[in-house]
Amino acid sequence: MSRKAIAESPTRYFQEVSVGDNKKSRTRALLLDTAIMVFARQGIDSASILEITEAAGLANASFYYHFRDKAALVEAVGGAVAATLVRETDDAMSHMERGSERVAFGSTFFIRRGVAEPVWGRLIVRAIADLGEFREQISSGIRKDVQMGIDQGEFDVAATPALHAMLFGIVGAAMHDLLEHPEARGTDTLACESMLRVLGLPRGRAKALAQRATGWVDEALGQAAVLKSYDEGLSPAQIG
DSSP states (O other): OOOOOTTTSOOOHHHHHTTTSOHHHHHHHHHHHHHHHHHHHHOTTTOOHHHHHHHHTOOHHHHHHHOSSHHHHHHHHHHHHHHHHHHHHHHHTTTOOOHHHHHHHHHHHHHHHHHHSHHHHHHHHHHHHHTOTTHHHHHHHHHHHHHHHHHTTOOOSOOOHHHHHHHHHHHHHHHHHHHHOTTOTTHHHHHHHHHHHHTTOOHHHHHHHHHHHHHHHHHHHHHHHHHHHHHTTOOGGGOO
């Protein structure tokens, strides 16, 4: 399913996903999509519950039926967005069987996708910092890939919560830096290299693998852009 940039037009991503669900689920999806649209326009901190409910065509009571307050909504949107990007990342590297390659590709791809959708990216960074409920869901992929690397003898570390928190922190910091400083090219590659070093890879191998992962992600995102162009009726020459 293709998505236009959320800052350009109202998103219906979660509503489309919830088609066929019960009314409660559809209303929640409407609030998530509308919140993303309002956050894109107003900023997360400036957006109010009233602005979100008015844009959704709902009463405030409907909002409070689903969320206790704005902070709960921000966490829910961040979790939903993150889970979506996790699925995209996992699909993109489904052919990879080495833990080290999956960590390298997955971290780079996740950072780049978050930065490509700035509101989504900022929600993820915020949710990472808040250590919300979605952390367990979003971190399951990297835990699995790290354990794969350990079992394959590539990573010389113990898979502890502290290790996972360090890796997750690097991803969040890199995404935040690129969102605030888009010109800081290579931050994703450096973040990937740092993660591989934390996992015990020698410096030279970590650097080489991080650079290879950058190329893999460039290729994967390029192919995605071509598919999106066909889906939206554009020619390849119009991509960019």
